[in-house]
Amino acid sequence: MNEPSLPPPVPAQPNGENEMIDLARDLTVMNAVEFVLRNPRQMIARIAGPRGTWTSFVLAFIAGVSAVVYGLVVGSFSGGSQWWAAPAKIVGGMALSGLICLPSLYIFACLGGSRAKPSQVFGVLLAMLAIANLLLIGFAPVAWIFSQSTDSATCVGFFHITFWVIALLFGCRFIATALRALGSHSTSLVGLWTLLFLFVTLQMTTTLRPIVGTSPQLLSEEKVFFLNYWFQGAPNKLEHAK
Amino acid sequence: MNESRIRFSHWLRGDGAELKSELVVVSLTSLIRHLAAIVIGCGLFGFVMGVWRSPLQGAYTAVKLPAILVLTALGNTLINGMFAPLLGVELNLKKTFAAVLASYSIASLILAAFAPLIGFLVWNLPPLSTVNSANRAHHALLLVLVIAIAFAGTAANRRLLTLIRQFSPDDGSALRLLWSWLTINFLLGSQLSWILRPFIGSPQLVVQFFRSDALHGNFYATLAHTLKGFFDF
Numbered sequence: 001m002n003e004p005s006l007p008p009p010v011p012a013q014p015n016g017e018n019e020m021i022d023l024a025r026d027l028t029v030m031n032a033v034e035f036v037l038r039n040p041r042q043m044i045a046r047i048a049g050p051r052g053t054w055t056s057f058v059l060a061f062i063a064g065v066s067a068v069v070y071g072l073v074v075g076s077f078s079g080g081s082q083w084w085a086a087p088a089k090i091v092g093g094m095a096l097s098g099l100i101c102l103p104s105l106y107i108f109a110c111l112g113g114s115r116a117k118p119s120q121v122f123g124v125l126l127a128m129l130a131i132a133n134l135l136l137i138g139f140a141p142v143a144w145i146f147s148q149s150t151d152s153a154t155c156v157g158f159f160h161i162t163f164w165v166i167a168l169l170f171g172c173r174f175i176a177t178a179l180r181a182l183g184s185h186s187t188s189l190v191g192l193w194t195l196l197f198l199f200v201t202l203q204m205t206t207t208l209r210p211i212v213g214t215s216p217q218l219l220s221e222e223k224v225f226f227l228n229y230w231f232q233g234a235p236n237k238l239e240h241a242k
Numbered sequence: 243m244n245e246s247r248i249r250f251s252h253w254l255r256g257d258g259a260e261l262k263s264e265l266v267v268v269s270l271t272s273l274i275r276h277l278a279a280i281v282i283g284c285g286l287f288g289f290v291m292g293v294w295r296s297p298l299q300g301a302y303t304a305v306k307l308p309a310i311l312v313l314t315a316l317g318n319t320l321i322n323g324m325f326a327p328l329l330g331v332e333l334n335l336k337k338t339f340a341a342v343l344a345s346y347s348i349a350s351l352i353l354a355a356f357a358p359l360i361g362f363l364v365w366n367l368p369p370l371s372t373v374n375s376a377n378r379a380h381h382a383l384l385l386v387l388v389i390a391i392a393f394a395g396t397a398a399n400r401r402l403l404t405l406i407r408q409f410s411p412d413d414g415s416a417l418r419l420l421w422s423w424l425t426i427n428f429l430l431g432s433q434l435s436w437i438l439r440p441f442i443g444s445p446q447l448v449v450q451f452f453r454s455d456a457l458h459g460n461f462y463a464t465l466a467h468t469l470k471g472f473f474d475f
Contacts, residue, residue: 101358101359103354103356103357104359107254107352110251111255111397203363223367
């Protein structure tokens with residue numbers, strides 16, 4: 001007589017295998033937000049894991065949507081065409097800045113001893129942008145209050161740039177953690193790269209101007225360095241732009 | 243392709259054991275890979291360097307910049323190869339050439355990574371037609387280029403030193419060999435740069451592949467003349 005066949009007991013899996021199964025699952029947007037803010041190591045493991053491409057896609061989505069939301073807050077200062085122009089310029093400028101600085105980030109990672117692949121460095125960059133833009137959403141209520149109660153475009157622009165610098169520093173802290181986890185032993189190069197990225201994004205705000213305030217043209221044709229613009233040109237041109 | 247990337251990442255990371263393994267067998271393929279990295283990397287950097295003056299100048303510089311590195315490596319192959327055994331470092335002629343070429347290819351890859359940044363800077367520089375700001379823009383571009391090239395050169399030579407140490411009896415020999423190579427390469431490289439000028443092109447001068455007086459004078463005589471004028475002696 002045959003005994004009823006019982007399903008075999010589930011073997012106890014070592015932690016590593018459980019983690020691999022976990023890493024193979026698709027990342028959701030909510031999980032990704034939680035990981036980048038609370039559990040960066042989990043996010044790094046996912047970027048370097050078997051579903052790295054999907055993870056990068058989710059991170060790009062988070063960064064893009066967050067930038068659009070913050071862009072709407074920026075555009076609310078002037079209204080009109082800036083409702084769509086400011087978010088478009090912020091998303092476009094951020095993507096272009098990321099692409100301009102990606103090769104140097106990979107080279108700096110390698111020079112620091114990291115064994116990260118270019119695709120993993122791309123994922124790390126997207127995670128940094130996701131963190132920075134999520135933080136900007138956190139700053140959005142404060143930025144919106146200042147936008148609505150201030151007439152000076154220069155002053156509002158100064159607040160936006162301050163929020164961006166703070167958000168970027170947190171994002172770059174993630175890059176330092178990620179590259180260390182991927183074998184890098186030098187953080188000074190990440191510091192140098194952060195400075196480069198900051199310069200590129202600040203110059204991008206000047207290249208794509210006006211992002212705050214209005215102008216008869218969608219993009220200014222005049223070429224100017226961002227420090228010159230902010231300390232000499234901007235106050236005269238944008239003071240009554242609202 | 244994948245193998246090529248792994249090898250370049252060895253050089254970029256600068257791990258001594260990995261670098262040593264790169265020179266155990268010097269194949270024609272590895273030399274061609276380094277040459278390709280120089281031509282593409284330095285060419286890209288050269289293009290963004292000259293494109294502010296004009297696209298034609300960009301194309302000229304994209305040819306001239308890699309040419310200087312390759313010609314310097316070739317021109318100094320013999321003397322560099324002789325310095326190594328003289329200073330007690332176990333590198334033969336072939337390995338010496340490969341090591342120098344590899345350091346140039348690493349510098350080229352770093353410069354290639356900076357090319358988008360320089361391109362973005364050039365995009366934001368005032369055009370040549372704005373005479374007043376063109377000279378300032380020219381100087382600003384020069385300054386940024388010097389910083390980028392200095393960074394790439396320093397990083398590449400640090401890796402070269404790490405590699406030489408793997409074949410040296412002591413640190414002193416490795417340092418002496420590196421400085422010997424740097425000196426002789428600088429001597430030839432600077433003169434080649436002088437002959438192949440202009441790279442950016444002064445805003446006031448026409449775009450040319452060679453200056454009409456390319457083979458008249460030399461870098462050091464001009465430097466001495468400039469210093470003489472500067473200090474008025």
